[in-house]
Amino acid sequence: MKHYLEFIACKDLAKNKLFHLLKCDENEGRILQTMAESLMYGENDFVVHTLLAKTFPYKGKSIKGQYLAYLPHIRNLIELGWVNQSTFLLQPKLTDIALLELYNDSICLSHTFLKLLEDGTLNVDLPEITAYEDHLEYLKDQFSHIDLLHKISNLKFSQKLDSPSLSRANYRLKLLEDTIQARLKLTHKKIGILKLIKEHHLDQKEQIIFFALLKEEYSSSDENLRDMNALLELISLDEYDKIKHRSLLDENSTLVQKGLIDYDEILNPFGGISRQFFISESILQGIIHPNKKKKRVRINLDSIIKEYEIFELLEPKYDMKDIVLDGNAREILSNILAQMNSNVVQLLKLWGIKDKKKGISSKILLYGAPGTGKTITALALAKSLKKQILSFDCSKILSMYVGESEKNVRKIFDSYKEICKKIKNE
Structure with a gap:
């Protein structure tokens, strides 16, 4: 003393x-x-x-x-x-x-x-530089890293960049980052989460976002690092940087596209829509139970369809931009496709037009003489929605016997429900 x-x-x-x-x-x-x-x-x-x-x-x-x-x-x-x-x-x-x-x-x-x-010294208590025994030790260091980044982000957006407290926090951050790298070099055991990062080619900023959300899953803290602004502040120097990095959390980002993270859109008190991000359940379970073998066997849709003679699976080649349509018809179909846009969906829900639990509810009947583009329009719609087409031939359901055609029509829908149940997808 x-x-x-x-x-x-x-x-x-x-x-x-x-x-x-x-x-x-x-x-x-x-x-x-x-x-x-x-x-x-x-x-x-x-x-x-x-x-x-x-x-x-x-x-x-x-x-x-x-x-x-x-x-x-x-x-x-x-x-x-x-x-x-x-x-x-x-x-x-x-x-x-x-x-x-x-x-x-x-x-x-x-x-x-x-x-x-x-x-009598400002030396920081850092983990001893030894090999990681398991993924939990590695995550503990990464979560400490997120804590420091969160503290620094609060300082960056509230103080001058040359303030002593910010300089001290940055110094501690550098020490911790060096310690993590030194411990990884000594580690020979496989750490599952590192394999996941490597497989998906996540850069440094994407890793920070991922670990911040993972920390939220483990700790259930009140820091609210699930919010888009909070996540962007972790990887940004200033407001301009935050705008530039928004692409890391949009629909086309690596993290969202590859299913590593997902988000809910919620109505905030000011009438706008904010996004709350979270780790996808399948990814989370793989991290929490890295040694647990997956029991689920991937079901091939093509092989399932072959079991049903009346159906055929089509892969569309052209989308709505590639086909010529009457102006009125194109406008109707464009309005239907717009229902899949997340911003439009939120507005429709907000206005009470769209049910929160239900998806798109349009039923489309295409009619006209042969050659008017019914089939190619259906295929283009599917391509625009990034879906395959489940097709059936009417000649296969017609019968010369009384009541048989009606039974075959019912079979179409019963068979469709069976397929959905098998592949757990509509």
């Missing part, structure tokens, strides 16, 4: 070793000194105005509001990470807090500052 005793007894802070590590001014050093000395008498929490009165006793006649000028020092100590607000309520970003709110607030010394008093 040598460093602690030296700090609280020091009259000239400029000569104290710990004071130079704090990167704060002398008034802020005096506030910390008062709080540290009070620990000797069992005082942990401090009301700001009482603390200021104790640290800077006014010599002479008392003046109303004389300690308000010291409030910026309190805020700076919180920003530097030496002091924490004691309230358990969810706090807004520090830059959003008015100085007057701090006047009657309670504060306490942070764990980081107490460790500094105890050890």
